Amino acid sequence: MAWIGVDLGTQSVRAVLVGPEGDVLARGSRPLTSVRDGVRHEQDPQQWLDAVDACLAEVTPSADGVEGLAICSTSGTFLLTDRAGRPLTPALMYDDARSAARRVHIVDADPDRWATSMQPTWALPKILDLVAESDQRVMHSADFVAAHLVGHPVATDTSHALKTGYDLVAGSWPAAAFDTLGLPLDIFPEVVRPGTELGRTAAGVPVYAGMTDGCAAQIAAGALARGAWNSVLGTTLVLKGVSEKLLDDPTGAVYSHLHPDGGWLPGGASSSGAGVLTELLPAADLDAFDLKAGPVDAVIYPLTKTGERFPFVAPQAERFTVGTIDSDLDTYVAVLQGVAFVERLAFEHLVALGADSVQTVSLTGGATRSPYWNQLRADVLGVPVELPVAADPAYGMAVLAASGGGSVTETARRMVRVDRVLEPRPHHLDDLHDAFVAELDARGYRG
Structure with a gap:
């Protein structure tokens, strides 16, 4: 008995086979290539099918014992197909900004719905540019692969539908605005809840509706109960949690997916993160720095590009430094402290909107390779942080498939394993944190 999770990333497809107690039985991956041209970013959707087929053959030579499969993909990546599901366009990626100017038309169509939530790179502006006739169909990347596996077009899930304009509260597409x-x-x-069976493969394996990669990572981390x-x-920082009620953020910094078990998964994506280290310290041995790291009286606001999206919306925001930097090691620590302060x-912003107070935080992503940073984040947040054993999106989809339409929360509680827990320690960074916030306010970034 085992379940398969598939993650359609930007640079690769990854698949994992997971047993009933959460043990990883096999992994497979295949590379993907993209075409970037200015603000345009495309992939050939046939790549996904070839890569997924190869990964599935690698993780399980036969379907014997496989109880289900679910797929996640990047949020907002889609293509247009004909009625039979054959591609009519390349895949337009989640960060393709070719139709940014269309955002104003979408907002004008329904300002109350989209004035603060609609982003220029979301799928809907591009759909507005591309759709020419009703014979075309919008298909998200995970749906395209699922259709390939079951042999017919499938419904999408509420998670992938969000950036295409789906109304999660009403549970329907906004017909009047689309008109x-x-x-x-x-x-x-058609839109269904994650975990809904979409069809079966030729070998009889159920394929379940998945979620976007960020939600998949949240499932893999086991952060599905209130307070977790x-x-x-x-490269950047993304937070996701759980709330019983939909959080209303008039600034647009926070948006929410539907929780598969009911309630909401609020969160946000910052423009700051570990990506700054590659730019500021391109030739540095970061692992060596981590061994030498200690607090410094300086902080770098670690924006990876101009403009901030979360925990506040400030298109004009730029990177800055508070304090004095005397060495590359100082730069390294100042960036780590900056990310911890943004986190x-x-x-604090999420709790101010009505989210439950933070009880525990699961840390995932590439930056968790830094033991110093993990402990620093626990210290600054003042709560225990957990490091899961396997927290990649593909693993989260295996957990979702294992739920079989039942409680994903309970399934994750059984399957997700924690490698270690770091307790917060006393620290002396509050004054530096306050100076950092004061500089953000002086620049008008927080409104």
Whole structure:
């Protein structure tokens, strides 16, 4: 008895086979290539099918004993197909900004719905540019692969549908707004909850509706109960948690997915994160720095690009330094402290909106390879942090498949394993944190 999770990433497809107690039985991966041209970013969707087929053959030579499969993909990546599900366009990636100018038309069609939530790189502006006739169909990347596996077009899930304009509260596509925009309602797929069976493979394996990669990572981290949060730190920082009620953020910094078991998964994605280290210290041995690291009286606001999205929205925000930097090691620690301060502000913003107070935080993402940073984040947040054994999105999809339409929370409680827990220690960074916040306010970034 085992379940398969598949993650359609930007640079690779990854698959994992997981047993009933959460043990990883096999892993497989295949590379993907993209085409970037200015603000345009595309992939050939046939790559996904070839890579997924190869990964599935690698993790399980036969379907014997496989009880189910679920797929996640990058949020907002889609293509147009004909009615039979054959591609009519390349895949437009989640960060493709070719149709940014269309955002204003979408907001004008329904300001109350989209004035603060709609982003220029979301799927809907690109759909508005591309759709020419009602015979076309919108298909998210996970749906395209699922259709390939079961042999027919499938429904999408509430998670992937979010950036295509789906109304999670009403549980329907916004027909009136789409009519104003001239978008035929029947180009959009049926929407189901994550964990709904979409069909079966030729070998009889159920394929379940998945979620976007960020939600998949949250499942893999086991952060599905109130008070538990998942903080994903890679190039940028992404937070996700649980709330019983939908959090209303008038600034647009926080958006929410539906929890598969009911309630909401609020969170946000910052423009700051570990990606700054590659730019500021391109040739440095970061592992060696980590062994030498200790507190410094300086902080770098670690934006990876101009503009901040979370915990506040400030398109004009730019990187800055508070304090004096005397060495590359100082730069390294100042960035780590900056990310920890942004993370603390993000949690404070979520709690101010009505989220439950933070009880535990699961740390995932590439930055968890830094023991110093993991402990620093626990210290600054003032709560225990957990480091899961296997917290990648593919693993989360295996957990979702194992739930079989039942409670994902209970399934994750049984399957997700924690490698270690770091307790917060006393520290002397509060004054530096306050100076950092004062500089953000002086620059008008927090409104």
